[in-house]
Amino acid sequence: MKSYLEVGKEPTFFFDLWLKGYSKTIERSGTHLLNGLTGSFGSSLMERALLDGFSKLQGTHLYDSLKKRALRIQPERVHSRLNNWNFSDSLPETPLGQIAVRQTVGLADPIRDSDIPKEEALNDGLPQSIEAWARDFGIRYFKIKVTNDLSVDIPRLLAIAQTLDAVAPSDYKISLDGNETFKSVDQLEKWNRKVHAEDDLKGLLERVLYIEQPIDRLSAFDASVASHLKEAKDLPPVIIDESDDSLGTFNMAADYGYRGVSFKNCKGAIKGLLNKMLVDSLNVSGEREFFLTGEDLMNTSVVPVQQDLAMASILGLSHVERNGHHYCHGLDHLSKNEIDDCIARHPNLYEPFGESGRLKIQDGFLDVSSLHTQGFGSVMEPDFDFMTPLGEWRFEDLEG
Structure with a gap:
């Protein structure tokens, strides 16, 4: 988070912020003797939050943000092989x-x-x-x-x-x-x-x-x-x-x-x-x-x-x-409110399972069509009242 906050002090386009934030996160993780995969996981949390927030502010979902080039992604800045590559050619006509x-x-x-x-x-x-x-x-x-x-x-x-x-x-x-x-x-x-x-x-x-x-x-x-x-x-x-x-x-x-x-x-x-x-x-x-x-x-x-x-x-x-x-x-790790919200918002992806819920796998497939509404995959608000404050949480809590 520190890396993204440091590079995001001035207004900039998403791709510039991501590329600098990613690079700085990887550099910082290396100073803590963490490998690139671990560092990229930290970066991905910020990246996904940015993608979600940007698309929600635009009133659209991530696919449309990508298709309309609103994120100003410049692949050639990462891979010279992609110079003059048509960005849209790598996206399906619609999300699956x-x-x-x-x-x-x-x-x-x-x-x-x-x-x-x-x-x-x-x-x-x-x-x-x-x-x-x-x-x-x-x-x-x-x-x-x-x-x-x-x-x-x-x-x-x-x-x-x-x-x-x-x-x-x-x-x-x-x-x-x-x-x-x-x-x-x-x-x-x-x-x-x-x-x-x-x-x-x-x-x-x-x-x-x-x-x-x-x-x-x-x-x-x-x-x-x-x-x-x-x-x-x-x-x-x-x-x-x-x-x-x-x-x-x-x-x-x-x-x-x-x-x-x-x-x-x-x-x-x-x-x-x-x-x-x-x-x-x-x-x-x-x-x-x-x-x-x-x-x-x-x-x-x-x-x-x-x-x-x-x-x-x-x-x-x-x-x-x-x-x-x-x-x-199933969804046992969620609160009752969150379980009900999952099933109500995504009845194609989740189904009731006793007093809980679970992914709805039918003939080996998941129906993911409801994930492309606003933002990046989720519009639910967490049930913060159900959660334990981080300062109070202990590893022993997992034993229950």
Whole structure:
């Protein structure tokens, strides 16, 4: 916040304020030994507040602010490759009205109902297994964590394949998340050959869209990685996530052989938009196909998940990883007034759930059309009376 307040003392256009505020925040976070991802999260909080406030003052929603060039975004000031790029070419004609959920399949998540010991069954009205999410909510995209340990990955992938083939929609797709567990492209290729040698995994592996950040971020941009990744023919497209710690990272990653980059609001909405323009610009050459993906950091309602979905729909992302609905119990963290307000304002996105509410997932999709009214994804006022003053809050409060 200090960085944005310092650079915003004089009237200026949004893009100037954001670019200076972002740069100063990253610089300041470095002096506190924080990495670029952590610094960009701090910047993104101010950035999203500015985008929301600007659009509300204009009486419009963020998509229109972008489409009308009201924010004075100048992509060439960040990426010279985008000089003369038509900004509007990277925006859909209208924001997407629905987005498919890509369900996280964590390493500790039960795959089948039968994997849940009786004493560990939550019985809280929400699915606990991946089988139940696919069967009961029609989830058709899945993000599967892998470990670079074949003794763990192969049996687990076999169980996932058998389960999804039995209960998921027939057109289901998956992404793989390597979570930095590989040290080199050679390791990744060896792992890939081994899993492809399993006949019972062929069907599942044909559904892989990409693999996310398999290479440790400390090695991801080694020269040897770059040369090997460009030459690797049998790997699915490889994208960066944790390595994406600066505005210029994806531009460099594309030259190294990476095919895409993740979008998360916590890394910055404008950064996501600039990366979308880079993707579109790179695709003009037609040499390789580049793409932007939507990943999650356990976004929950109200503001985090709504702004993330709003931005994803503006970027034209047809499916995004979601896991807040899986790891948190509906809208229980909100007050009764806030729950009622969510459902009243967004009956397409939320539904009643006992005395609470939850995301309304239908046939694997979320209807996000109501998020584009005014501002950036949310018009609700927080219920401050329900909150604990920051000075009184203690970590022990979480135990309740």
